[in-house]
Amino acid sequence: MTSQPSERLRVLVVDDEAPARQRIVDLLKKDAQIEAVLEAGDGLAAVEAIEREALDLVFLDVQMPELDGLGVIEAIGAERMPLTIFVTAYDQHAIRAFEANALDYLLKPFSDERLEAAVCRAKTRHLERNMQALGMGMLRMVAAAGPSGRSIDRLVVKSAGVTRFLRVVEIDWIEAAGVYANLHVGGKEILYRASLNELAESLDAMRFIRVHRSAIVNIDSILELHSMSHGEFELVLKDGHRSRVSRTYRAELEKRLGQSL
Incomplete structure (x- = not known):
């Protein structure tokens, strides 16, 4: 059973x-939603704690x-890091911090109120991640329990702060966005916290087709299909987007269409 x-x-x-x-630490321990507070006095100890x-x-x-904070990110890998709030006395590090997918950035000296705002933001993002994970887990469970081929x-x-149940038929196309995916729906982009590979396994193969490693x-x-060099094609979608069909995925598209390109 999938747990909450x-x-x-x-x-x-x-x-x-x-x-x-x-x-x-003292401020965090006053928060009832904080289950545990651990400490590390250097980057190497931080890497060990994050991995353990x-x-x-x-x-x-x-x-x-x-080993500085950015070195910790590099050692663990940005995609494997917990939510991260950088803390420093030097504002010149801000750009690099956000490039490393930092959730927030506290510039010393900061007020208690500023810290509380950062924690509140972390709680919101944590809840979003949990909701996303729970939703994907439930959908996979339903698909596994259902008839063969169910998607x-x-x-x-x-x-x-709004939870939406998006009908997959509304999605025009999906692109990889790092460890997540961007859903393109009616000309709008929606960041979805699951990888492109996870979505590829869950979506209806009769409706959604992988045309590139990132799309x-x-x-x-699909509105039009244009021939390119070296056996590749370019798709033109209804929203005007153009997507290349790589040779790797051409056979898959031909199989779905039931004819050669």
Whole structure:
């Protein structure tokens, strides 16, 4: 049975300065939604804790000896990191921090209110992740329990505090967006927190076809097919988007269409 993910957070605070670390720890321990607060005094200890513990959120000092905060991200891998809030006294690190998919950025000295706002943002994102994971888990469970070949017909999408059950037939095409996917629906983009490969396994193969390693299209959205060099083609979709059909996926498209291209 699929269990409900916990809404309480396990947090790691990483800072080589004990007083700065203690201040964040003390404030976090007052929050009833924080299940546990762990500490690390340097980047190497942070890497060990992240790999060992099931963490939801990391407060990560950018500038530390031996291995700095960005080095921690590199060692773990951005896609495997818990939600991350960078903490530093140097604002020149902000751009690199957000390039590393930071949830927020606290510039020392910061107020208690600013810290609380960052934690609130983390709680919201954590809940969104849990909702997405629960939705995908339930859909996979239904698909596995159903008749052979059954596929999902709804996606659970949460944005700005609103949960939407999106009918997959409304999707025109899907593109990879790092470890997530962008759904293109009626000219709008919706970030969906699942990989393109996960979606490819769950969607109806009679309607959605992989045309490139980074793109899936709804066959009903294809308007034209243009021949290119080296056996490749370009699809023109109803929304005007053009997507290349690589040779790797050409046979799959031909099989679905029932004819050679």
